[in-house]
Amino acid sequence: MATIKINATDGSGSFDAYLVEPKHKPAGAVVLIQEIFGVNQSMRDTAEQVADLGFFVLAPDLFWRIEPGVDITDKSKEEWDKAFALMNAFDGAKGIEDLNATLAAARVLPGCNGRAGTMGYCLGGRLAFAMAAHSDADINISYYGVGLDSMIADIPAITSPLLVHIADEDGFFPPEGRAKLVEATKANSKIATYVYPKADHAFARVGGTHWDGRSAWIANGRSAEALAAVLG
Numbered sequence: 001m002a003t004i005k006i007n008a009t010d011g012s013g014s015f016d017a018y019l020v021e022p023k024h025k026p027a028g029a030v031v032l033i034q035e036i037f038g039v040n041q042s043m044r045d046t047a048e049q050v051a052d053l054g055f056f057v058l059a060p061d062l063f064w065r066i067e068p069g070v071d072i073t074d075k076s077k078e079e080w081d082k083a084f085a086l087m088n089a090f091d092g093a094k095g096i097e098d099l100n101a102t103l104a105a106a107r108v109l110p111g112c113n114g115r116a117g118t119m120g121y122c123l124g125g126r127l128a129f130a131m132a133a134h135s136d137a138d139i140n141i142s143y144y145g146v147g148l149d150s151m152i153a154d155i156p157a158i159t160s161p162l163l164v165h166i167a168d169e170d171g172f173f174p175p176e177g178r179a180k181l182v183e184a185t186k187a188n189s190k191i192a193t194y195v196y197p198k199a200d201h202a203f204a205r206v207g208g209t210h211w212d213g214r215s216a217w218i219a220n221g222r223s224a225e226a227l228a229a230v231l232g
Contacts, residue, residue: 015064020051025111028231029056033120036083038070149177
């Protein structure tokens with residue numbers, strides 16, 4: 001594991017990305033997209049797990065324009081307050097630019113086979129969904145993305161595989177919006193949408209307060225299979 005620097009495409013500077021390499025190469029790469037808590041221990045643990053599946057993993061610090069190096073948890077009100085403040089200050093369009101820069105960097109890592117995708121959670125889940133329509137990623141995977149029903153217009157533009165994992169009791173994604181999204185994704189055969197009964201938001205967050213083992217294992221298995229099929 002290491003940290004590398006990636007240059008922003010708008011010339012405004014560079015940002016850190018946490019890198020974990022697989023045991024065997026050549027291999028595909030996964031750009032792991034953070035939640036609102038930054039590239040914290042949970043994300044680093046997830047990066048290790050994904051690398052263990054046989055992929056390079058790059059987890060960029062998407063809050064670098066606001067506050068570099070954010071590393072907080074979901075365990076206290078103060079941390080939640082800070083996380084929401086960061087999310088509200090976050091420029092989504094710039095985030096997509098930084099993710100595309102990270103994706104390009106991932107493809108040319110020594111030992112990468114040139115194939116790369118994204119996988120994101122919460123805020124990252126929304127960004128992974130957006131990357132499906134606004135990047136050349138070979139595959140994108142969204143875990144409990146927020147506000148995805150507002151992005152339905154992007155669905156026709158999605159031409160690479162997209163997995164969407166939805167918690168059936170997600171307090172940050174009202175039932176009406178979830179139902180609207182599930183129905184809309186049926187129109188695109190590249191999108192596979194899965195709903196997890198009795199699961200709350202962040203059901204797959206390693207060490208998180210809403211961890212749900214059954215849902216997490218099933219979702220992660222589906223993700224692993226899809227990544228292996230597309231990225232090699």
